[in-house]
């Protein structure tokens with residue numbers, strides 16, 4: 421095998437940092453920085469630097485039928501037999517944006533032949549969110565953060581620091597003080613006037629399958645009222661691209677609603693494209709139990725992950741870095757891979773033709789993608805009309821002797837990747853109250869059981885515990901727990 425170099429983007433989040441993946445003659449992967457990438461100028465965060473592990477050969481998906489390895493033709497043929505018999509009213513397709521626009525478009529074709537639609541894990545109420553550009557961060561006079569950029573979207577930190585150098589004031593909304601913010605305000609939506617925003621301001625929030633929709637609406641209302649721009653960050657490399665092929669008139673469900681429908685038996689067949697509901701849902705165990713209720717689970721994926729273990733059929737595609745195709749990052753910028761792999765589009769074409777639809781090629785999908793991008797540009801200025809809601813970021817719901825354990829979503833968490841963040845964050849009062857020792861452990865208990873964790877002290881409000889890693893004691897993005905020294 422000769423050495424190959426692929427120009428690609430990092431799959432860790434919607435920023436879409438450019439990089440090269442080098443595959444040597446022995447198949448070993450390494451990273452080369454892409455200084456010419458306008459998105460990140462060659463820089464990568466910890467997740468990006470660890471991509472050789474993410475893409476390691478043992479993490480590649482393998483074609484399977486009923487848990488046994490199979491050739492791709494058998495896997496596709498068996499999936500066709502299942503889909504031919506599937507009832508459209510109880511069949512769902514899910515793709516959150518971990519693959520190319522072209523595969524996403526091909527998946528939409530399959531959904532149409534099945535008389536259904538592709539769900540993206542985000543409610544239709546939030547599909548039409550307006551976007552600023554990442555470069556506008558540096559020019560804003562006042563920036564309001566509804567995210568923790570260090571943990572969630574590290575590559576915008578340098579833009580925020582440049583904004584500060586240019587004289588911007590930065591406010592963090594929430595309960596966790598941020599180093600780069602001039603102030604942190606724990607505000608309810610009714611108090612947002614205190615943010616003092618105007619047309620030269622920029623709001624940075626995020627949108628993902630576990631987002632609080634009411635909060636997102638409140639942020640939109642805030643922007644509409646003040647004229648401030650909004651940048652909604654996205655959690656997946658092509659989250660933004662999923663909107664290209666989605667018909668806005670169709671009802672889109674949030675991921676939790678989709679899983680609930682599976683739980684209730686309303687969805688009997690699920691087809692997922694490079695999306696793992698087990699990794700995505702806050703409670704892994706609950707997601708596994710729900711997926712076990714399906715009659716059939718078909719996974720089309722480049723990665724092996726918990727959902728491929730449960731699947732009846734796995735149709736394996738090539739790793740994302742080697743695919744031919746395009747992506748839209750969080751600011752709607754079109755980014756392109758240099759790879760030539762078309763296994764994903766080809767498999768979807770065979771599936772579509774097998775169930776009575778038309779076969780298609782990668783080039784046809786690429787043409788439709790570019791056409792949809794042009795159409796989307798014309799509609800971009802339309803901001804969603806939203807009614808204000810009374811919900812929003814709030815202080816932890818502290819009950820006597822209890823604590824609120826909250827997820828701090830980050831790229832490692834979305835993909836269940838190993839990280840050094842093997843600790844929870846709590847404040848000094850909690851450490852004193854529980855008599856915790858430096859370098860020691862805290863024991864956390866919930867209805868799910870108990871867990872010993874290392875801890876770090878952070879300036880958080882009383883009663884709040886943050887985790888950047890999924891923990892088995894958590895039952896949702898927020899879980900009430902008790903804690904003691906151990």
Ligand code: SF4
Nearest residue numbers: 430432433437465468
């Ligand atoms: S995880 Fe996001 S910020 Fe980090 S390198 Fe990847 S795309 Fe860039």
